[in-house]
Amino acid sequence: MEHLPFLQLSQAHLQVLETCPRKFQYLFLDSLMLPQPSLVSENQVLGRQFHQLMQQRELGLDIQPLLDDNPKLREWFQFFQDAPPPLLTGQWRQSEYQCTLELEGFTLIAVYDLLIRDTSTAQIVDWKTYPRPPRVQLLQQHWQTRLYLFIAAEALGYPPDRVSMLYWFAELPERSASRSRENWLSISYSETLHRQTRETLTKQLTNLRGWVKDFIEHRQDFPQVPLADPKCGSNAQPCSFASACQRYPDRPDRSNTALADLTDLAAIAELPLDPPMGPPMGTPSID
Numbered sequence: 001m002e003h004l005p006f007l008q009l010s011q012a013h014l015q016v017l018e019t020c021p022r023k024f025q026y027l028f029l030d031s032l033m034l035p036q037p038s039l040v041s042e043n044q045v046l047g048r049q050f051h052q053l054m055q056q057r058e059l060g061l062d063i064q065p066l067l068d069d070n071p072k073l074r075e076w077f078q079f080f081q082d083a084p085p086p087l088l089t090g091q092w093r094q095s096e097y098q099c100t101l102e103l104e105g106f107t108l109i110a111v112y113d114l115l116i117r118d119t120s121t122a123q124i125v126d127w128k129t130y131p132r133p134p135r136v137q138l139l140q141q142h143w144q145t146r147l148y149l150f151i152a153a154e155a156l157g158y159p160p161d162r163v164s165m166l167y168w169f170a171e172l173p174e175r176s177a178s179r180s181r182e183n184w185l186s187i188s189y190s191e192t193l194h195r196q197t198r199e200t201l202t203k204q205l206t207n208l209r210g211w212v213k214d215f216i217e218h219r220q221d222f223p224q225v226p227l228a229d230p231k232c233g234s235n236a237q238p239c240s241f242a243s244a245c246q247r248y249p250d251r252p253d254r255s256n257t258a259l260a261d262l263t264d265l266a267a268i269a270e271l272p273l274d275p276p277m278g279p280p281m282g283t284p285s286i287d
């Protein structure tokens with residue numbers, strides 16, 4: 001089998017790939033958009049600080065200086081203490097735990113905010129500094145959930161029905177007046193879901209392999225979604241790459257704002273801005 005050792009894929013890559021293969025090409029192969037520090041929002045900085053705080057807490061380090069410096073972190077952490085989510089009392093707890101899995105010549109990568117496990121059960125915990133989304137299906141279907149559960153079952157060796165993922169949300173939905181509603185969501189896993197994810201992943205990665213090969217060897221563009229697909233947006237609100245795709249040619253080119261598209265997804269998944277990819281994808285050749 002051809003091997004693509006240069007290509008590590010995170011849930012962020014898979015999410016974009018599923019949205020639109022051409023978008024994946026623009027973002028990760030063409031470098032039409034280069035990350036700009038100025039585009040990192042204040043919320044993302046706060047989100048990262050909260051993750052750092054929870055990691056330090058897990059390591060038994062002093063978190064008071066972080067809390068003293070930042071009222072928002074203090075508020076979120078107080079909320080966590082007042083209404084803690086149902087965490088397993090596993091024997092092993094590891095924060096910012098990185099787990100990888102080789103599949104179809106790619107390296108799939110997950111970074112768990114917190115992994116709690118014992119010999120028979122594993123719980124993945126993810127901190128979100130956003131409100132709980134109204135539609136649970138969005139989270140169930142998101143690649144962060146699917147990939148993280150899949151990797152836990154495959155790489156850590158737990159039966160799928162012994163693995164679960166818990167999202168905890170630090171913010172209330174806008175119209176919620178009290179903190180009484182549960183601000184966490186636990187997603188269970190099963191043999192059936194595991195099989196479905198494997199099938200989807202295998203198909204996506206096989207497609208990706210072919211598209212990367214054609215791109216490198218023949219400079220052939222990745223497929224676009226159909227013209228009428230809502231993912232291209234509308235004339236009033238087009239996709240950031242609509243101009244490059246000649247979908248709305250009279251619109252200004254917004255490709256340099258495409259990072260914002262990724263951060264929109266962050267409302268669900270807090271995507272890393274610098275997904276681990278190894279060396280740039282545009283330079284290597286396929287073995």
Ligand code: SF4
Pocket residue numbers: 020021022023224225231232233239240241242243245247
């Ligand atoms: S304009 Fe449409 S086809 Fe082009 S990248 Fe955006 S979603 Fe994909």
